[in-house]
Amino acid sequence: MSESDVGSGVDFGFAATVGGWLARPAPAMTDYTRRQVVEELHTSARAAEPLVREVTGLGDDGPVPDARVIDRRQWIAAAAESMRVMMGGSEQPAGFLSSRLTGAQTGAVLAFVSSAILGQYDPFCVDSTTGAGQLLLVYPNVVAVERQLQVTPADFRLWVCLHEVTHRVQFTVNRWLTGYMAEALAVLTSSSGPDLNQVVGRLADHLRGRGDDSEAPGPSGILGLVRAVQSEEQRTALDQLLMLGTLLEGHADHVMDAVGPLAVPSVETIRSRFEERRQRSQPPLQRLVRALLGLDAKLSQYTRGKAFVDAVVERVGMDRFNAVWSGPQTLPLPAEIEEPQKWIDRVL
Structure with missing residues (x-):
């Protein structure tokens, strides 16, 4: 284990190894199918990029970077490296055994998530040749979902790429977003929060406030538990990340729908079946794990963020909406996500 593998007491190299061991096998496919997908x-x-640039008004006619098309284990390794960068990988480990233990726990979480990720733009997983982040597409998961939904593979693959390429455009055109995220994450992962007695006291007060509710907490309940043990500075940073995530996901969903009818012939079928899959009931244990990982809260971000972007673009057009990317001060506030006119009045 090298010093560079460790950040905040986590052995991320070991996390990648454990995650690779625990990752679920990919759906069965021939070598021909694998090469084809x-x-x-x-x-x-590559085809999605000019479509996204045209609809959003972001970017220019510059070259289109290549995506990385990877399997689940490769995604786990990339995610572990990204987490190491985000959490300050040059720090000294808290101890060999403790860093290995937290590394194993992190790897188990990454293994669980690795079968659900279709793709993502990772601004912290930097390409050594370009110095920019990387677009990651997890092909076994794309194949698994398109088979489950019984949709046209070519249409579904372009539809997925439209969403993820939108994130790449968001970050490559607005370079300040990466630093903004990094600063908020640094606050969240700092050890300068409340001491143990304060944490236990807040957590106990929060749990007593839940009354006799014996059901597993949902996303809002889990978020409440997280907020209960955070310092005021950390709660502010969490709110900043939640609002940014809501905007980014909603904007990407808006672009998918704007481009879809022209570029993806079966987009209505894909959208309806994909939304049905999002809402499908799950076993209690899986629901709890998803809530703990914040995955269900992410689904809420798609819905709330898209409603915000749809409303603003309808009222003022995409060119004026793009003022949202001017800097941290023009990002929507929590109240403005629910009432877009408030953002229009404040920013425009």
């Missing part, structure tokens, strides 16, 4: 995802990502 990998090639088509590369092509779809």
Whole structure:
């Protein structure tokens, strides 16, 4: 274990190893199918970029970066490296055994998530040749979902790429977003929060306030537990990240719908079946794990964020909406996500 593998007492190299061991096997496919889906995802990502630039008004006619089309284990390794960068990988470990233990726990979480990620733009997973973040597309998961939904593979792959390429455009055009995220994450992962007695006291007060509710807490309940043990500075940073995530996801969903009818012939079928899959009931244990990881809260971000972007673009147009990317001061506040006119009045 090298010093560079460790950040905040977590052995991220070991996390990647454990996550690789625990990752679920990919859906069965022939070598021909594997090569075909990998090639088509590369092509779809390149095709999506000019469509996204045109609809959003962001970017120019510059070259389109290549995507990385990877499997689940490769995604786990990339995610562990990204977490190491975000959490300050040059710090000294808290101890060999403790860093290995937290590394194993982190790897188990990454293994669970690795079968659900279709793709993502990771601004912290930097390409050594370009110095920019990377667009990651997890081809086994794309194949698994398109089979489950019984949709046209070519259409579904382009549809997925439209969403993820929008994130790449958001970050590459607005370079300040990466630093803004990094600063908020640094606050969240700092050890300068309340002492143990304060944490226990806040947590006990929060749990007593729940009364006799014996059901597992949902996303809002889990978020409440997290907030209960945070300092005021950390709660502010968490709110900043939640609002930014809501905007980014909602904007990407808006772009998917704006581009979809022209570029994806079966977009209505894909959207309806995908939304049905999002809302499908799950076993209690899986619901609890998803809530603990914040995955269900992420689904709420899609809905609330898209409603905000839809409303603002309808009222003022995309060019004026793009003022939202001017800097941290023009990002929507929590109240403005629910009432877009308040953001229009304040910013425009």
